Amino acid sequence: MRFLVRFLGFLFTAGTVVFLVGVAGVAGAIWHFSRDLPDYSQLQDYEPPVMTRVHASDGALLGEYSKERRLYLPIQAMPKLVTNAFLAAEDKNFYEHGGIDFTGMARAAVVYAQNFGSNRRPQGASTITQQVAKNFLLTNEVSFTRKIKEALLAMRIERAYSKDRILELYLNEIYLGLGAYGIAAASLVYFDKSVNELTVAEASYLAALPKAPAMLHPVRNRDRAVERRNYVIDRLVENGWIKQADADKARKEPLAVTSRSNAAHTFAGEYFAEEVRRDIFERYGEKKLYEGGLSVRTTLDPKLQVMARKTVAAGLVNFDEAQGWRGAMSKLDISGDWGVKLADVKSLSDISPWRMAVVLETSDQSARIGFQPGRELGGAISKDRLTGLITLEGVRWARAASASARGKTPGAVSQILSPGDVIYADPLIKDGNTVEGQYRLRQLPEVSGAMVAMDPWTGRVVAMVGGFSFDQSQFNRATQAYRQPGSTFKPLVYSAAMDNGYTPSTIMIDGPIEIDQGQGAGVWRPENFSVGSYRGPITLREALKWSVNTVTVRLAQDVGMPLIGEYAKRFGVYEELPNYLSYSLGAGETTVMRMVTAYSMFANGGRRVKPTLIDRIQDRYGRTIFKHDARECRGCDAPGGWKNQPEPQLVDRREQVLDSMTAYQITSMLEGVVQGGTASVMREVGKPIAGKTGTTSDGKDVWFIGFSSDLVVGLYLGYDKPRSLGRAAQGGHTAAPIVKEFMKLALADKPATPFKIPAGIRLVRLDAKSGMRPAPGEGGRTILEAFKPGTAPPDNYSLVGVTDQDGRVPQEISPDSGNIVRPGTGRLY
Numbered sequence: 001m002r003f004l005v006r007f008l009g010f011l012f013t014a015g016t017v018v019f020l021v022g023v024a025g026v027a028g029a030i031w032h033f034s035r036d037l038p039d040y041s042q043l044q045d046y047e048p049p050v051m052t053r054v055h056a057s058d059g060a061l062l063g064e065y066s067k068e069r070r071l072y073l074p075i076q077a078m079p080k081l082v083t084n085a086f087l088a089a090e091d092k093n094f095y096e097h098g099g100i101d102f103t104g105m106a107r108a109a110v111v112y113a114q115n116f117g118s119n120r121r122p123q124g125a126s127t128i129t130q131q132v133a134k135n136f137l138l139t140n141e142v143s144f145t146r147k148i149k150e151a152l153l154a155m156r157i158e159r160a161y162s163k164d165r166i167l168e169l170y171l172n173e174i175y176l177g178l179g180a181y182g183i184a185a186a187s188l189v190y191f192d193k194s195v196n197e198l199t200v201a202e203a204s205y206l207a208a209l210p211k212a213p214a215m216l217h218p219v220r221n222r223d224r225a226v227e228r229r230n231y232v233i234d235r236l237v238e239n240g241w242i243k244q245a246d247a248d249k250a251r252k253e254p255l256a257v258t259s260r261s262n263a264a265h266t267f268a269g270e271y272f273a274e275e276v277r278r279d280i281f282e283r284y285g286e287k288k289l290y291e292g293g294l295s296v297r298t299t300l301d302p303k304l305q306v307m308a309r310k311t312v313a314a315g316l317v318n319f320d321e322a323q324g325w326r327g328a329m330s331k332l333d334i335s336g337d338w339g340v341k342l343a344d345v346k347s348l349s350d351i352s353p354w355r356m357a358v359v360l361e362t363s364d365q366s367a368r369i370g371f372q373p374g375r376e377l378g379g380a381i382s383k384d385r386l387t388g389l390i391t392l393e394g395v396r397w398a399r400a401a402s403a404s405a406r407g408k409t410p411g412a413v414s415q416i417l418s419p420g421d422v423i424y425a426d427p428l429i430k431d432g433n434t435v436e437g438q439y440r441l442r443q444l445p446e447v448s449g450a451m452v453a454m455d456p457w458t459g460r461v462v463a464m465v466g467g468f469s470f471d472q473s474q475f476n477r478a479t480q481a482y483r484q485p486g487s488t489f490k491p492l493v494y495s496a497a498m499d500n501g502y503t504p505s506t507i508m509i510d511g512p513i514e515i516d517q518g519q520g521a522g523v524w525r526p527e528n529f530s531v532g533s534y535r536g537p538i539t540l541r542e543a544l545k546w547s548v549n550t551v552t553v554r555l556a557q558d559v560g561m562p563l564i565g566e567y568a569k570r571f572g573v574y575e576e577l578p579n580y581l582s583y584s585l586g587a588g589e590t591t592v593m594r595m596v597t598a599y600s601m602f603a604n605g606g607r608r609v610k611p612t613l614i615d616r617i618q619d620r621y622g623r624t625i626f627k628h629d630a631r632e633c634r635g636c637d638a639p640g641g642w643k644n645q646p647e648p649q650l651v652d653r654r655e656q657v658l659d660s661m662t663a664y665q666i667t668s669m670l671e672g673v674v675q676g677g678t679a680s681v682m683r684e685v686g687k688p689i690a691g692k693t694g695t696t697s698d699g700k701d702v703w704f705i706g707f708s709s710d711l712v713v714g715l716y717l718g719y720d721k722p723r724s725l726g727r728a729a730q731g732g733h734t735a736a737p738i739v740k741e742f743m744k745l746a747l748a749d750k751p752a753t754p755f756k757i758p759a760g761i762r763l764v765r766l767d768a769k770s771g772m773r774p775a776p777g778e779g780g781r782t783i784l785e786a787f788k789p790g791t792a793p794p795d796n797y798s799l800v801g802v803t804d805q806d807g808r809v810p811q812e813i814s815p816d817s818g819n820i821v822r823p824g825t826g827r828l829y
Helices: 002-034 040-045 080-090 102-114 128-137 144-160 163-173 183-191 200-208 222-238 244-252 270-284 286-291 302-322 338-343 486-498 540-545 549-559 561-570 581-585 592-603 660-676 680-685 731-746
Strands: 052-055 061-065 295-298 355-362 366-371 387-391 421-430 433-442 448-454 461-465 507-510 536-539 614-618 624-627 632-634 649-651 690-695 701-707 712-718 762-767 782-787
Touching (some): 052 270, 052 286, 061 270, 080 163, 080 200, 163 183, 183 200, 200 244, 270 286, 270 461, 270 614, 302 461, 302 712, 302 731, 338 355, 355 387, 366 421, 387 421, 448 731, 486 549, 486 660, 486 690, 486 701, 486 731, 507 549, 536 540, 540 660, 561 581, 592 660, 660 680, 660 690, 680 731, 712 731
Parallel strands (some): 052 295, 387 433
Antiparallel strands (some): 052 061, 295 614, 366 387, 448 461, 448 712, 507 536, 614 624, 632 649, 690 701
């Protein structure tokens, strides 16, 4: 007995020693591993990288920019179905344990022992809190040291933060595959839905992803992904979070994912979105753009953007097809599976409904074509092989591009196409209807161009097209291409003249002129578009109406190029304009955006306009950090509500860059260009329109800039490497019709609002040709001309100081009465 008592005493003593040593060892280990634990308090102010989202003016998503596709969603905004799905998959006891789930660890150990030797996946034992500790504060190193630190941090985090805060951090940080971080981004990436729209099956699949998103890919590993999804569904039922009937329905759902592109999400808005991205990058830098979670509201009107994209593309294609067929893009060996080979050929993704195809066989009457198959989410080539026919009607436009054969319409499809040709085709439209199974041959246009549509009162760019295809070329010709504006620059010359004594009815001479350019540069003899054609005495209105070059040069010579250069700078067309008279005809280089901005100042009465693509930018917390509209609103803050105080007033302090009466005079003259001049095609819009055509030297660029009372539209067409567009290319015949088609659509539902006449303008009826007041009963075309106070013509007038080489007044241009052209100069130009 005594021996037994001693032995038990020994065991107790030894056990006590072992226990104390163990406690000391654990305490020492905790102390050791706690020394260099990361500071978990940083979770309180955690700001994860969040994608910047760009929206159109109507709120439609235009683009997303990020390095990690993440949207931060507060726990209060997360549906219970979603949080329950993740708890069921990852940590069902999350709201009961203190950071480490000892019950779960024991259960995982038992399950592991039961399944030892099988291929079944081991059950995890890390809690959500432990995963937060690992994802935020530790590395992915596989070691006991990291697991110990993870457990210690988890317990500390649990004491410092609420369960909801920990779950919120987890659901916004976790990587879920396909570049998506957090549940909100993953919902968009996989299903193109907000989290509130997810079904039981969809939420369960997303909840299955954290363990191994690559191994649960919805296409490459579909069966395994469905199995894991169904496992989560079963756990939801087991925990009583969904009904059995809902689970049965969810298990039967196919795993259908909708891939969400990282590019612009508004059709035809790619150039606009990229311009906004560059703007944000320049304002705030790369980190703010890709990680700052900015919310950007742009000025883009999606409906107008689609109209602009379609009309510009149609205009480029129509011009290009008129030049003839240049041949197939490339040749393909169609033996074997042609679809696999065609799928590897780069095609443009933003020119729908055009599709790339390969010619399979041809005859005189048709060609059978096979369309490029699509690719599934995992990159696999679709097994579908869609085919169609290009009939003779679909190739009639395809005359040979060589000048010698131009004009010969193809008599057989086989003359144009042969097997293996890689081409583009789109559905054949006949009498306004799509012909089933038949297609039209297409070719990518060589010619390019750009269009900008702007609100003249605010500078808001409502539509912008930077070329035929953003996928083909990201060079934005609306803002980056510097081209000669040609005669569209002339209204600025006339503006300088109107501000310095001239009137729209001023008479000038349209005749040959020689300019000695000095310093050995020789003599310059500017010509009108119709070489050798002169009108003699002509009013400035008529000169602008018909875009008379000799009159513009004489006007610039008298006003002075330094002054015109100042106006060009004031309007933002050029930074510095050389003092050469040729620049008065638009020989300098500028952009469509700058020209449209300048014309906006004519339309709005001479107020400075700053073009913008962005209305407002908010940070991740909803605070406005940029607002384009800088006007002061007096009385907008009304504490205590409405108390019969005066109405709020907007104070516009923008600079008046042009006298409002001068702006109206120019607008009225440009209206005449549309009503009966070089842009008469614009009359088909059926609304008050003003504008100016432009054709540069050798026809390298053609322009038209036009405006209504509330919309300014500018367009140019030209080759990226400038060369002649051909003798028939003119601003009025080539560019204006495209703008016409756009403005007909854009203004279809708008009232026919006339241009506003500023106070002080006097309208006087004059003879359109002579600029004189018509005598009683005198015939001829008369117009209402706009004059500033004190500048209207008298009842009779005379030409002053017109002399020939001998100092005499030539009889053929000295009528009994006429306008004083330039007060005080004594010269008629």
